[in-house]
Amino acid sequence: MPLRDTSRYNLTIEGEPKEAEEIRKKIVKSFDELEFIEEGHKYFLHGEELTSVSNITHLFSQEFNDEEQAIKYAKKHGETPQYWLDKWKYASLKAVKIGTFTHAFAESYSWLRCGHPELITEECKGKYDNEHGWLIPTRDKEESVLNFFAQLDPNLHMVMAETKLYSGVNPELPKFNQNYAGTFDLLMYYKHPTDDSKSGLVILDYKTNNDLYKEYSRSHNKMLFYPFNDMYDEALSNYTIQLSLYQIPLEDIGLKIIARRVVWLKPDGEFEMIKIPDVTDRLRLYFTSNNNKKTKDKK
DSSP states (O other): OBSOOGGGGOOOOTTOOHHHHHHHHHHHHHTTTEEEETTTTEEEETTEEEEEHHHHHHTTSOOOOHHHHHHHHHHHHOSOHHHHHHHHHHHHHHHHHHHHHHHHHHHHHHHHTTTOGGGOOGGGGGGEETTTTEEOOOSHHHHHHHHHHHTSOTTEEEEEEEEEEETTOOTTSOOOSSOEEEEEEEEEEEOOSSOGGGOEEEEEEEEOOSOSOOHHHHHTTOBOOTTSTTSBSSHHHHHHHHHHHHHHHHHHTTOOEEEEEEEEEOGGGOEEEEEOOOOHHHHHHHHTSTTGGGGGGOO
């Protein structure tokens, strides 16, 4: 199955700078050999399966043994271990569903506000009011999406939603010992009003977590594995690695990334835009080094 119907990206957006359209075309052309299978969320390149960005980030976190933790939790709080396993599973599935529906709404609205309602996702077509050009939010975090776009810097121009890419696309660069593929939510081009040297791409990813920080890790000094052993073992740290993993393939085709942002969508229409540091140098060194097997030996 092809990665995407690339014809849907052969478009222009009214008022966009020429750079945004050129970048969109370059990305589609550069990564058009990637294949994606929705079931199981799998990526393939020339018949070979690539690991996903999310699996790469897990390399640097301690594995959570849910059965072991359920036994401990039951002893402390009562009920059976299975009770807690089921409770955690239910909460996890609920969070995944909320995230999936919210992301579909955000993708649809991003295209709609650019004048392309034909790209509204199947999940959201029933929410579109053609007469008024509205996409009707039906969940609180969808209201957060509208609030985010309402407050967006006017110098930010959409390039594409759901950007799929993979590492190792440029054969002239050092070869990674483990290539990967992934998808991030929104790519925008910042066009500086007076100084083009300050223009460039911004990677944005929506997050719907209840919390991005983990108090237990912070209070017990629980850190990620090397080379990120200066970062707490929590969601925000994983997302920091994740956004730099997305940045690397874009840089490898000659694009300039000037910022990374997590858009934390909260209940009641609230959101928080979080600046994410650049850790691409660490990742490049790790994936071109023969020493990455030491990851779980260093904390």
